[in-house]
Amino acid sequence: MKDQRARHTAERFREVYGAAPAGVWAAPGRVNLIGEHTDYNDGFVMPLALPHTTLAAASPRTDGVLRVHSGDDGSAGGQIAELRLDALRPASDGGWAAYPAGVVWAMREAGLPVGGADLHYDSTVPVGAGLSSSAALEVATALALDDLYGLGLSRQRLAQLAQRAENAFVGVPCGIMDQTAAACCTEGHALFLDTRDLAQRQVPFDLAGEGLRLLVVDTRVKHELGDGAYAQRRALCEFGARALGVHALRDVQYAQLPAALDGLATGPADGGPAGGPDVRAAVRHVVTENRRVEEVIARLDAGDPRAIGPLLTDGHASLRDDFRVSCAELDLAVAAAGAAGALGARMTGGGFGGSAVVLVEEAAADAVAGRITQAFAAAGHAAPRIFPAVPGAGARRLV
The missing domain is CATH 3.30.230.10 (Ribosomal Protein S5; domain 2)
Known part of the structure; x- marks a missing residue:
């Protein structure tokens, strides 16, 4: 092919x-x-x-x-x-x-x-x-x-x-x-x-060998808010780093987060996105998300890929509530997946539409996909496109 x-x-x-x-x-x-x-x-x-x-x-x-x-x-x-x-x-x-x-x-x-x-x-x-x-x-x-x-x-x-x-x-x-x-x-x-x-x-990420599957749920929507809000959130993170006296938010360690948040004023930075996160929420998302990446690595290294599911779901909550880059369709996909017994789910990408990823037992993949599709129909959304994510190769010459 x-x-x-x-x-x-x-x-x-x-x-x-x-x-x-x-x-x-x-x-x-x-x-x-x-x-x-x-x-x-x-x-x-x-x-x-x-x-x-x-x-x-x-x-x-x-x-x-x-x-x-x-x-x-x-x-x-x-x-x-x-x-x-x-x-x-x-x-x-x-x-x-x-x-x-x-x-x-x-x-x-x-x-x-x-x-x-x-x-x-x-x-x-x-x-x-x-x-x-x-x-x-x-x-x-x-x-x-x-x-x-x-x-x-x-x-x-x-x-x-x-x-x-x-x-x-x-x-x-x-x-x-x-x-x-x-x-x-x-x-x-x-x-x-x-x-x-x-x-x-x-x-190594052989989910099939563990009886698991990672589904991609393409919501088929992209909200206009996403066009400028990405740049605004990047500017907000840079504002937070300057306010904390660090080069980038990577330099705020997870254990330092409570003290860092105490040192920040609430409310958006000058020029921050209307309806977007305040600077404290943006900092909290980035610092906790870095921590979640480290925890996912640790659980995969320990041979326990099922244990990454709750971290995916926690990441979605952070993107939805702190960073505010989710949308109704992504939230519905994640909620419907969880209700159908998925191990974890989260939006992926910049947000305001696009796709979610869902970690499921292979035997339950079709049922979870069906539940998500039903939820979209009940909400009046167009049917999502759902397909498995199998880790592929990077760029290469074919001919």
């Missing part, structure tokens, strides 16, 4: 550009098991790659032109977007094409000898589901350019360049987790990442 998809992508490239591509590369979407809104606070995260991937068929150009094309629904009408490399500017509002253009810009800004390219994309990563379709697009582009121009960059360096593209060119202040997951995850493992020093540890 993977080879068939790669061949289809290569054939589509030929149809669009009139010649065969030099190669086809893939990068996956990701789901984050635990560690939400911690990566831009120098904290801990634990994502795993999904089998869903973005494929990039590519060939180099020598005329300083970048051409990008996607046949996916929601793309720019199937049209080729053509850009001159010397005209690439941050915040150029280029729609989806800004993501691959940003990668080229970031590489050239870093002094790398990257020229033009023809690129065609095919993706199975759901857009707007909180599964990091943008990072998959960026990393597939970065890996293709790395090979086309013989750069020899490490996977972590590719992730950093992809993050630079999204931060500085597209204008989304994301942390490093999504791009690192797309670039560095390995099949059958979750990735424990320290986002401060980028130390990595591949943690």
Whole structure:
């Protein structure tokens, strides 16, 4: 199936550009098991790659032109977007094409000898589901350019360049987790990442071998509030760190949390999001979420994956009540899963829509999925998309 998809992508490239591509590369979407809104606070995260991937068929150009094309629904009408490399500017509002253009810009800004390219994309990563379709697009582009121009960059360096593209060119202040997951995850493992020093540890995550399953519940909704609220919450965390006299909230140890909260005034920081968390609640979420990541690691190392369930649920409560990035659909998915006997559940991703993850006994997976679907129907929501998350491979060349 993977080879068939790669061949289809290569054939589509030929149809669009009139010649065969030099190669086809893939990068996956990701789901984050635990560690939400911690990566831009120098904290801990634990994502795993999904089998869903973005494929990039590519060939180099020598005329300083970048051409990008996607046949996916929601793309720019199937049209080729053509850009001159010397005209690439941050915040150029280029729609989806800004993501691959940003990668080229970031590489050239870093002094790398990257020229033009023809690129065609095919993706199975759901857009707007909180599964990091943008990072998959960026990393597939970065890996293709790395090979086309013989750069020899490490996977972590590719992730950093992809993050630079999204931060500085597209204008989304994301942390490093999504791009690192797309670039560095390995099949059958979750990735424990320290986002401060980028130390990595591949943690075996064979749920099937333990009679368990991790479900992804794509709510199929994305609320407009999420567009600006992510940046506002990052600014609030930075305000909290300054108020506490630390470089980042990662530096506030769990045992220090009560004293740290006592030293903070209540209420949002200047410019904080209306209806959002106050600074104390934001600090509490980040510090306790880092602690939850460490506890999940300890329970997996102890061979007790079922014991991580309550930590997932606790993490959702923190994201809902302290950080205030959940929404009615995500809360319903988590509540319905718990009522149906799931071991634990939480929203995943930036929030305000997107997806939840649910840890279940394999024998109960269908029943739990059915209960969630029924709950959505009773509430008048569109049916969610529910599928198992099986840890997949990170970015790689296919052809």
